[in-house]
Amino acid sequence: MKRQEYKRISRKRSGKRLAIKISLLVALTAFLSVVGYGVFLQKKATNAANRAYEALDDRTKSELREEAVEPLKDNVSILFIGVDESDKRKDSGNPRSDALLVATLNNKEKTVKLLSIPRDSYVYVPSRGRQDKITHAHAFGGTKGTIDAVEGFLDIPIDYYVKMNFNAFIEVVDAVGGIDVEVPYDRIELDENDQRTIELKKGLQHLDGQHALALARTRKLDSDVERGKRQQMILQAIMKEAFSVKSITKYGDVIDAIGDNMKTDMTFNEMKSFIEYVKGGIPEVTMLNLAGTDDMSTGIYYWMLDEEQLDDVKYELKSHLGLSPFSTSLTDKSRGLETDSNEAADEADYKK
Numbered sequence: 001m002k003r004q005e006y007k008r009i010s011r012k013r014s015g016k017r018l019a020i021k022i023s024l025l026v027a028l029t030a031f032l033s034v035v036g037y038g039v040f041l042q043k044k045a046t047n048a049a050n051r052a053y054e055a056l057d058d059r060t061k062s063e064l065r066e067e068a069v070e071p072l073k074d075n076v077s078i079l080f081i082g083v084d085e086s087d088k089r090k091d092s093g094n095p096r097s098d099a100l101l102v103a104t105l106n107n108k109e110k111t112v113k114l115l116s117i118p119r120d121s122y123v124y125v126p127s128r129g130r131q132d133k134i135t136h137a138h139a140f141g142g143t144k145g146t147i148d149a150v151e152g153f154l155d156i157p158i159d160y161y162v163k164m165n166f167n168a169f170i171e172v173v174d175a176v177g178g179i180d181v182e183v184p185y186d187r188i189e190l191d192e193n194d195q196r197t198i199e200l201k202k203g204l205q206h207l208d209g210q211h212a213l214a215l216a217r218t219r220k221l222d223s224d225v226e227r228g229k230r231q232q233m234i235l236q237a238i239m240k241e242a243f244s245v246k247s248i249t250k251y252g253d254v255i256d257a258i259g260d261n262m263k264t265d266m267t268f269n270e271m272k273s274f275i276e277y278v279k280g281g282i283p284e285v286t287m288l289n290l291a292g293t294d295d296m297s298t299g300i301y302y303w304m305l306d307e308e309q310l311d312d313v314k315y316e317l318k319s320h321l322g323l324s325p326f327s328t329s330l331t332d333k334s335r336g337l338e339t340d341s342n343e344a345a346d347e348a349d350y351k352k
Helices: 003-052 136-154 166-175 209-217 224-242 245-259 268-278 307-320 330-334 343-351
Strands: 076-083 097-106 111-116 122-125 130-133 160-165 179-183 187-190 196-200 203-207 262-264 284-289 292-295 302-305
Touching: 003 245, 003 262, 003 268, 076 136, 076 166, 097 136, 097 224, 097 307, 111 224, 111 307, 122 136, 122 302, 130 136, 136 160, 136 307, 160 166, 166 209, 166 245, 179 209, 179 224, 187 209, 196 209, 203 209, 209 224, 224 284, 284 307, 302 307
Parallel strands: 076 160, 111 284
Antiparallel strands: 076 097, 097 111, 122 130, 160 262, 179 203, 187 196, 292 302
């Protein structure tokens, strides 16, 4: 082989080796960056979870559980409480709950049922010792009072709670880059400071945090039930954005938004257990609502629940949790009323 030809081939091979080395270096750098970012997020999430953790006094488990649940193997329920803790209202004691949603998670099926509870639902409120709007349960009894009221009228254990204020809602939506939702009508709405600065436009819209919050709160042109459906729709939209590839680099912002604006009795390890539900993508979520009628007979507005439909919802939630659908009512026990303990007879009556 001629000397010049040998040099040409040698340079070509050297160039290929250099290209391979550069490619490997780029790949290694990218891998280390991903790992480093993952470690960064892990530390950030751990710190945020520690700041958010707030156990309730003397409550290690629901009174309706014989023992505490383990999310990795048990079906569990979570109560989501949305409250208005704006500067205008934060010094007036416990605020009313502005949004209440109950999620039941079935470990075997990896499915979720999400129930929206209208804020003016007329139920027994233990912290008041009488029937009242469920939104008052938080005003008079805080988080524990709300859990007691929800457990009482749904007859299911509440295993965990997650309480978020409006700041968290706005910042989370902004952190994922906004959400796409169907707005039902044109309306000027209140912002988080109760000022009419938010203009909602009918149709499919891309909303930032402020506009999404206004849509979640509005109810003047329809009802509490429709508002509950909008809140469910908005939560699904947030989940869709959060689990999309384009949002991966925004997880740090989401963690920051949640850390200082959320309280929960879930530990960080318990939170991580729920990753099993999303390994295959967004889990199947069934939306549930509580039917009822408007009532102004006392001069105060209440949402009077349809008892027959409420029984159906109780049955569905209990079944999803793997509990007996015909267990003794906690509401009746808390009020000192006698109940029929014959579950077989109850079931026979239900099926008639």
